[in-house]
Amino acid sequence: MTIARLARKEIRALRPYEAAVQVDDTIRLNANEAPWTSSDDHFRRPLNRYPEIRPAQLRAALAARYGCDVENLVVTRGTSEGIDLLIRVFCRAGQDSIVTTTPTFSMYRHYANVQNAALREVETTRDNDFAVAANAILEACDATTRLIFLCSPNNPTGTMLARDTLLEVLERRGSQSAVIVDEAYIEFADEPSVVKLLDQYENLIILRTLSKALAFAGARCGSVIGPRDVIAMLNAVQAPYALATPVVECVENALRTESLREAEQCVRQVISERKRLTEALAKFPFVRHIWPSSANFFLLQVDDADALMRQSSSDKVLLRYFGGTLSDCVRVTVGTQAENDRLLQTLASVVEV
Ligand SMILES: Cc1ncc(COP(=O)(O)O)c(C=O)c1O
Structure with a gap:
């Protein structure tokens, strides 16, 4: 059974928004766009046209960078949007919960509050270098726990989540919860991303961002990487045309080899x-x-x-x-x-x- 079945019923039934068809070398009278371009418009894809509903080339470049298939990745407006989408897709307001550690990045709490999802925090202590104990995470979970957010390297402590701990949580929660590893800072670590574990654990979801190591915080470009059916639901919920043409083009440039x-x-x-x-x-x-x-x-x-x-x-x-x-x-x-x-x-x- 896949973790997609843990998502809210109405989201599982949601179909993606159907945009007007976009085909090059055609006369486009199907999307109520302006037929002229502004003299301030210097982009490769003119701004009088809507961007692609999901930026295919950018998605492929990010999937190549992170080492996953295109269908396993959705491009978001920063990781922050990814956190919001995940909580909205999986948590029924007033019923479901998320588990995370403390101290950690405050956005998990913020978006849990927005969705009225309960938040259970597992305290980590400084004497122990803020190490996360698998047992403590598992004990904090119950039947309402849809998502477990683990940040590695963790903000604000800078500490890594031990691989054994992650594996134990992934194995013991199985199809009961999705385990989200936020790797916003992984490029600064000695250890590699856990993206290779995606093939083994279908309850694993990974967050990556261009805001830190690629110096593109202002462009707002993150990725959620996970099982295809989860990615398809996030795609259906995310606003159509979420990534603006200037952002898409500037990030495509940033992903060139040089x-x-x-x-x-x-x-x-x-x-x-x-x-x-x-x-x-x-x-x-x-x-x-x-x-x-x-x-x-x-x-x-x-x-x-x-x-x-x-x-x-x-x-x-x-x-x-x-x-x-x-x-x-x-x-x-x-x-x-x-x-x-x-x-x-x-x-x-x-x-x-
Ligand atoms: C752990 C962690 N995840 C995600 C983010 C958000 O990054 P983004 O700019 O991709 O929204 C931050 C930002 O500080 C962070 O510390």
């Missing part, structure tokens, strides 16, 4: 700067701990997080503070070498205060 090579070079620089920054910061007397990170950021435990946030923002360097169980921690994104030097100077003045 652009990818440039991005890989930048990722290597970030990884090396992450090492330099964390080593330098570890020497500051007010830094108590830095968790090893597999992402383009790291979590720093300090004596006085408030003082550090005040000092850095008065020096126009922005860091991220979360409060709660992380009230003595600050998340630092790795910037350029010059930006990181500025951060180190700023923090040196915290020592002097």
Whole structure:
């Protein structure tokens, strides 16, 4: 039995929106489009025409990048839209639940709230480097648990989900829940994506994005990779023409070999700067701990997080503070070498205060 049967009944019955047919070299009088192009229109595909309802070439390029079949991938407006679509497709408002860990990326909670799906959070602890225990995840699940969100590398801790843990959750939940691995930061990790497990586990879904390692956060382009019947449902629910022509064209350019090579070079620089920054910061007397990170950021435990946030923002360097169980921690994104030097100077003045 496939996990598609866990989706809401009305979504399983939903047929995709039928768009006006688009055929090159024809006179198109079937879509109420303007017949002229604006003088500001410099795109390969003119903007007076609707984009493809789903961008086929882009979808193929992303599938090739991630190592899956085209039918296993839907292109979304950032991973954020993918999270929203999954929760809307699988969770009946007021009845179904999702399970995730804490601390983690807050969008899972946000979209669970939007859909009125219950949220069960499994606490991970700093003493244990925020490791996720399979048993704790499984104990948090019940018959209402449609989706389990696991973020790897995890935001904001930078830690990886152990493969054994993932395998145990996938196996023991089987066809009862979809397990979603959010790999927004995987390019910064030593370990590969878990996409190869798709053939073995039909309850596995993976999220990828161009926002981080490809430096395209402004383009809003993510992917949900999973079983074909789940992807078909996400396709039916996603707004028609979701990806605008300028975005499609700019992302197609970004996926050319030479652009990818440039991005890989930048990722290597970030990884090396992450090492330099964390080593330098570890020497500051007010830094108590830095968790090893597999992402383009790291979590720093300090004596006085408030003082550090005040000092850095008065020096126009922005860091991220979360409060709660992380009230003595600050998340630092790795910037350029010059930006990181500025951060180190700023923090040196915290020592002097
Ligand atoms: C773990 C994680 N997943 C997804 C996202 C969202 O990425 P996107 O820009 O693709 O919506 C973020 C953004 O910070 C993130 O930290």
